[in-house]
Amino acid sequence: MDYEKMLDSGIKEIPEEMIHKSRFEVPKAKGHIQGNTTVINNFYQVVADLGRPKEHLMKFLLKELATRGDLTDKALLLKRKVNGVAVNEKIKKYAEEYVICPECGKPDTKIIKEGAITFMRCMACGSKHTLKNY
Numbered sequence: 791m792d793y794e795k796m797l798d799s800g801i802k803e804i805p806e807e808m809i810h811k812s813r814f815e816v817p818k819a820k821g822h823i824q825g826n827t828t829v830i831n832n833f834y835q836v837v838a839d840l841g842r843p844k845e846h847l848m849k850f851l852l853k854e855l856a857t858r859g860d861l862t863d864k865a866l867l868l869k870r871k872v873n874g875v876a877v878n879e880k881i882k883k884y885a886e887e888y889v890i891c892p893e894c895g896k897p898d899t900k901i902i903k904e905g906a907i908t909f910m911r912c913m914a915c916g917s918k919h920t921l922k923n924y
Contacts, residue, residue, distance in 0.1 A: 814897040816885045819877045826871060833866035836881060840889050842901070847884060854880045893917040 817839040821830040830836075837844045848866060852859045855876065858869040868877075889897050891912035898913040901921065908921045 816882045819881055823871050828868040828872040830866040850884050851880055
């Protein structure tokens with residue numbers, strides 16, 4: 791058997807979910823409700839996975855979820871009961887607006903401020919897009 795045939799047979803044996811897996815997946819928030827407070831336990835891990843400042847993501851979530859909140863050294867506390875699905879939808883929306891490049895779809899972006907205007911610059915394709923201020 792020559793190399794090309796062996797390679798083709800090996801590729802056919804790879805499971806479908808492994809072939810189409812993206813290298814970046816939007817992180818999921820994990821937490822619980824404690825009284826009237828929603829605690830997002832893995833907030834710092836979400837921030838690290840997205841590669842954005844914790845204050846920026848926190849401000850976005852608080853505005854989108856219409857609630858007050860506090861940041862502790864271990865978690866984000868939302869001052870009302872919030873469904874986990876709603877929190878994860880907002881994190882996905884944040885990633886689409888502030889992390890993933892609208893041109894090439896890659897997460898290799900940085901937020902750059904030039905004067906009063908904030909841009910998202912893609913390190914993969916070089917595109918530059920203005921952002922809404924949060």
